[in-house]
Amino acid sequence: MxxxxxxxxxxxxxxxxxxxxxxxxxxxxxxxxxxxxxxxxxxxxxxxxxxxxxxxxxxxxxxxxxxxxxxxxxxxxxxxxxxxxxxxxxxxxxxxxxxxxxxxxxxxxxxxxxxxxxxxxxxxxxxxxxxxxxxxxxxxxxxxPIKEVTLAKAELNDGQSLYGVNDLFIGRKTHVSARYQLRLSGIVEQQSSSGIIVSTGMGSTGWLKSVLAGAAGVVRGAAQLYEGAEMDIAYHAETQGTNPAGQRQAWDDPNLYFTVREPFPSKTTSANLVFGAIRGDSPLQITSQMPENGVIFSDGVESDFLEFNSGVEATISLAEKRGQLVV
Missing domain, CATH: 3.40.50 (Rossmann fold)
Structure with missing residues (x-):
């Protein structure tokens, strides 16, 4: 050997x-x-x-x-x-x-x-x-024994790239709303939000889980104030929308999961494409509409980031490499 x-x-x-x-x-x-x-x-x-x-x-x-x-x-x-x-x-x-x-x-x-x-x-x-x-x-x-870990990758149209083991964040440095165009599987949407989180299987019990759990809690709270359709929404959120928040995904999960934080619907922006899976054959594409302070960073390290300002396009996909953890 x-x-x-x-x-x-x-x-x-x-x-x-x-x-x-x-x-x-x-x-x-x-x-x-x-x-x-x-x-x-x-x-x-x-x-x-x-x-x-x-x-x-x-x-x-x-x-x-x-x-x-x-x-x-x-x-x-x-x-x-x-x-x-x-x-x-x-x-x-x-x-x-x-x-x-x-x-x-x-x-x-x-x-x-x-x-x-x-x-x-x-x-x-x-x-x-x-x-x-x-x-x-x-x-x-x-x-x-080696345990393989699926990584996320953000690649810009100028050739720069960044990998994420747990998650990627796409948005603004500050609390100002992020503006961008989102494209996934032929669906295109203009959005304004607090940013996008993309999680790997390893990161599914971290930042993504907290966001989805919070969203489900908001829906449950709203259902207590209102009747009828809201109860159906709450049930759907608990049985469908919390996946993968309700369970630990495998570290080599072949999908990434994205969620949009606090999407704001308006006359020019929508809030329909706010959660889903990024598969090998369907990357998430984002075009920045932020004049300044747009960033992409991974795993909570804000000091190591890609600038993501107006006109820059990012493709979020499964990385071509996998992490190798000794167990």
Missing amino acids: STRGSENKLILIKRKTRLEEIVVRYNTTQQAQFYIERLGADFSDYIAEDRNYRNAVETAVMELGSLGRVQLLEREHVPNFIFGDEDTVVVLGQDGLVANTLKYLHRQPLIGVNPDPQRWDGVLLPFTVKDLRLVVPDVFHRSR
């Missing part, structure tokens, strides 16, 4: 802790402590989290160093890092760091490690630091 390469290169992705981030803001640990405790929070929790994470990083470097060449990479450098085809990527979580790394990979296996199991649930972090000595050799020998 072949290994991944003659030189085993391991990329260890880490993040800043809350303590590190707040010290950057307030210059010293003492000033950060004063600020946190003045607000009534427990600063010792910041200290404990930072200590546990630093210990996990040190242990991971030691464990991985005995198995191959290790490169330590900070979270903020991931978007611009060039991963080698034979690299093995280890992410020292939380879950969000796994998602925000996976979209920049091209079939390299990703090992999610929970640095503090007493603190984090870690849905995407099945391993602890001590597991690395057993898991990594299996990955090198391709004997470890």
Whole structure:
């Protein structure tokens, strides 16, 4: 059984802790402590989290160093890092760091490690630091199970593109309404809304679920105030419209799901094409009508975005690649 390469290169992705981030803001640990405790929070929790994470990083470097060449990479450098085809990527979580790394990979296996199991649930972090000595050799020998993850892709007509592991957001940077033209399966609609969310199977229990659950709750509330047709609408929302909000979709689900947030019907805009599936043969096409501050970002990372202003066309589709999570 072949290994991944003659030189085993391991990329260890880490993040800043809350303590590190707040010290950057307030210059010293003492000033950060004063600020946190003045607000009534427990600063010792910041200290404990930072200590546990630093210990996990040190242990991971030691464990991985005995198995191959290790490169330590900070979270903020991931978007611009060039991963080698034979690299093995280890992410020292939380879950969000796994998602925000996976979209920049091209079939390299990703090992999610929970640095503090007493603190984090870690849905995407099945391993602890001590597991690395057993898991990594299996990955090198391709004997470890891999779970494939469907990704979303936004591609602009100028050639730029962005991938999403959980979801894509298309809209305005601010709370100002987004204006655009939506096209899906031959249906064209002018819309004004708070933006569009496109979710993968992995992300179906996240942002998309909260939006659909909120919409169903609004309909149920309206049904209590009114009679007749509204009751039928509420029943339809609960039995049809909440899918996939009511259940966890498979991570390799072959469809994406979109929902339009707070669509506003007017003389020039409609609110009919507000929820549906994006399939392999029917991408969602959006033409921006926003003069400024139009954006597309993924997985909650607003700093890594595509500009989406007037005249730019975006095609939202299933990505040509899939994430490779080690399980």
